[in-house]
Amino acid sequence: MEPIVIIGSGLAGYTLARELRKLDKTTPLVIITADDGRAYSKPMLSNALAQGKSADQIASALAPAVAAQLNAEVLTHSRVEQIDPAARTVRVAQRVIAYSKLVLALGADPVRPQLAGDAADQVLSVNDLLDYARFREQIANGKRVTILGGGLIGCEFANDLSGAGHHVDVVHPALYPLDRLLPEAAAQDLQRGLAGVGVVWHLGHTAVAVNRAATGYVVTLDDGKVLETDVVLSAIGLRPRTQLAQAAGLQVARGIVVNRGLATSQSDVFALGDCAEVNGHVLPYVLPLMAQARALAANLSGTPTQVVYPAMPVMVKTPACPVAVATVAGEVAGSWQVDCSDDGVCALYQDGNEILHGFALTGKQAGQRQALARQLPALMP
Amino acid sequence: MQVWTCVVCGFIYDEVAGMPEEGIAAGTRWADIPDDWACPDCGVAKADFEMVAV
Ligand SMILES: Cc1cc2nc3c(=O)[nH]c(=O)nc-3n(C[C@H](O)[C@H](O)[C@H](O)COP(=O)(O)OP(=O)(O)OC[C@H]3O[C@@H](n4cnc5c(N)ncnc54)[C@H](O)[C@@H]3O)c2cc1C
Ligand SMILES: [Zn+2]
Numbered sequence: 037m038e039p040i041v042i043i044g045s046g047l048a049g050y051t052l053a054r055e056l057r058k059l060d061k062t063t064p065l066v067i068i069t070a071d072d073g074r075a076y077s078k079p080m081l082s083n084a085l086a087q088g089k090s091a092d093q094i095a096s097a098l099a100p101a102v103a104a105q106l107n108a109e110v111l112t113h114s115r116v117e118q119i120d121p122a123a124r125t126v127r128v129a130q131r132v133i134a135y136s137k138l139v140l141a142l143g144a145d146p147v148r149p150q151l152a153g154d155a156a157d158q159v160l161s162v163n164d165l166l167d168y169a170r171f172r173e174q175i176a177n178g179k180r181v182t183i184l185g186g187g188l189i190g191c192e193f194a195n196d197l198s199g200a201g202h203h204v205d206v207v208h209p210a211l212y213p214l215d216r217l218l219p220e221a222a223a224q225d226l227q228r229g230l231a232g233v234g235v236v237w238h239l240g241h242t243a244v245a246v247n248r249a250a251t252g253y254v255v256t257l258d259d260g261k262v263l264e265t266d267v268v269l270s271a272i273g274l275r276p277r278t279q280l281a282q283a284a285g286l287q288v289a290r291g292i293v294v295n296r297g298l299a300t301s302q303s304d305v306f307a308l309g310d311c312a313e314v315n316g317h318v319l320p321y322v323l324p325l326m327a328q329a330r331a332l333a334a335n336l337s338g339t340p341t342q343v344v345y346p347a348m349p350v351m352v353k354t355p356a357c358p359v360a361v362a363t364v365a366g367e368v369a370g371s372w373q374v375d376c377s378d379d380g381v382c383a384l385y386q387d388g389n390e391i392l393h394g395f396a397l398t399g400k401q402a403g404q405r406q407a408l409a410r411q412l413p414a415l416m417p
Numbered sequence: 418m419q420v421w422t423c424v425v426c427g428f429i430y431d432e433v434a435g436m437p438e439e440g441i442a443a444g445t446r447w448a449d450i451p452d453d454w455a456c457p458d459c460g461v462a463k464a465d466f467e468m469v470a471v
Contacts, residue, residue: 096424323460
């Protein structure tokens with residue numbers, strides 16, 4: 037029998053393989069990955085600097101060890117160039133590999149900022165272990181880091197870098213950080229918390245150019261202001277990797293479109309993790325990916341199963357001001373009830389009947405997240 | 418009594434405090450938490466990803 041083929045060795049690919057092996061120990065399994073196949077936890081990339089961790093220390097296992105543990109073949113440094121759903125094959129370099137079932141666990145690409153200047157191509161982003169190693173090397177030679185984007189990843193890096201002794205500037209187009217997730221009062225508390233550990237905010241602005249300077253770089257903002265810096269880190273967003281699927285004729289929207297069984301529009305082709313749009317939801321976090329992996333493993337081993345999403349609050353790893361946020365699912369008429377104290381901000385989104393639909397908690401208030409999450413309606417029951 | 422952190426998301430479990438709201442009494446050792454327990458922040462099962470002592 038042809039193997040089950042998984043493309044991608046991130047948390048999605050490897051978690052699926054692990055879940056599958058709990059249910060099916062024998063079906064041949066091939067994992068194809070463009071990177072070195074090391075197992076690692078991506079969320080650690082934005083809180084490992086202050087702990088002084090190298091990329092090697094973040095990695096939990098090398099590819100051969102993972103392969104042995106999963107009873108799988110792991111093909112590293114192998115970028116899949118094409119998938120052919122009609123022939124049930126994938127093409128890697130000169131090889132054609134046949135599959136019985138194919139799983140796309142391709143992740144997402146960092147969005148590149150549009151910048152002028154002779155050093156625009158020196159802007160880094162950190163989305164995998166290799167990026168992290170390169171970033172850590174660069175900041176070893178420079179104290180000042182400018183972060184483009186004050187979203188979840190930008191804020192986490194800001195806190196981690198300042199904890200590691202760097203001077204940090206953050207440029208963010210909205211008037212407060214994490215504006216896509218947080219109501220203003222909670223965002224301002226996060227802004228204050230990070231300012232308290234030395235982060236300098238440039239809110240309401242974008243960077244337009246990066247140029248070389250005598251030492252390091254200068255970043256020019258849209259109001260003409262310039263920031264001198266040693267390293268520029270971009271964290272302005274992620275875009276699901278859909279190109280391979282699109283070229284193969286699979287239905288693609290913001291992500292690779294899959295139903296609640298994680299099936300794409302082509303038979304025997306599935307997708308999960310950051311590349312997937314599950315029943316309309318693109319949720320690039322670990323908790324949804326774990327739920328997807330369990331449901332897909334059941335499907336691949338013959339038990340039809342639909343993924344279920346409980347309410348899934350996201351924790352922002354900013355020790356200077358911890359944040360827990362549960363976004364409101366869909367359009368719900370209601371309003372924020374905001375309560376601020378020395379313990380932080382507790383913002384609750386309630387409808388007309390005082391039913392809770394979302395929350396944003398900062399500081400010590402974040403400790404309530406599990407109790408409050410239980411009151412929330414499930415995202416996909 | 419020790420403090421543990423989830424290797425995937427950084428979730429902290431303090432044996433002294435336990436997680437009474439999750440039905441895990443104060444003073445429960447990490448070793449005594451059931452294997453089907455999942456990290457409340459990222460959903461990783463205890464059996465799959467070890468927490469590390471901090
Ligand atoms: C800095 C940072 C911090 C984060 N913190 C948190 C957090 O605290 N909590 C949380 O829940 N989430 C967090 N996230 C999000 C979470 O890490 C991701 O949702 C998750 O890791 C995505 O896993 P994935 O396997 O889908 O993608 P990836 O890890 O990107 O894996 C994609 C894999 O596909 C391979 N690949 C891609 N294209 C090809 C090809 N053509 N051929 C072969 N292989 C290919 C790649 O080599 C890679 O192995 C964070 C993300 C970042 C970047
Ligand atoms: Zn966790």
